[in-house]
């Protein structure tokens with residue numbers, strides 16, 4: 001049974017994500033964090049799924065385009081599960097560039113590297129699955145060598161992060177080995193990207209089910225958003241990174 005209160009809370013999360021986005025685009029701040037529950041990235045256009053009722057980050061991205069007139073928005077989803085809802089919502093669109101780094105195999109089972117979107121949106125969905133046990137070097141390598149250069153080619157006017165922290169090694173919903181500092185490092189790379197492009201950056205809370213590591217990761221991410229820390233380079237020789245580069249090569253210069 002879906003309680004009305006939960007539905008209101010979920011709707012409020014989407015509204016909060018929009019309010020944060022509006023404030024960023026008014027120039028009130030360069031970065032923002034939207035701390036909402038329930039998470040949103042599994043919700044598809046016509047159904048709730050995987051704890052998610054409304055896709056908060058997708059509502060914010062669509063609002064930025066339809067209400068505020070943006071032409072290009074980028075979403076990076078680093079929750080450990082594939083952001084299937086966001087991917088479906090923008091599957092056929094070329095005005096939202098969607099990246100998802102996620103463990104595979106894992107719920108919901110979608111997000112193969114070969115799924116690059118469809119129709120006019122082909123190439124604008126970039127799925128970056130990683131095997132169980134993947135740690136900071138792999139995730140950072142994908143952010144630094146795949147996400148950042150593609151984003152620079154795309155030229156987004158707004159960057160949104162679907163910030164899930166269930167890739168933390170203490171989170172039992174998956175088997176990745178990230179630390180709080182790993183999320184801070186990914187944030188540093190995206191923060192520096194946003195600065196180079198001169199565009200606002202907003203993060204929207206997704207999953208994270210081990211409360212201690214969730215809080216630690218969230219605080220580390222917010223500190224990096226606020227300017228703390230320096231992005232470090234990751235080894236480009238990681239086997240997954242060249243494979244991912246080859247998959248997107250028909251669409252993006254890398």
Ligand SMILES: [Zn+2]
Nearest residue numbers: 079081166207
């Ligand atoms: Zn998740």
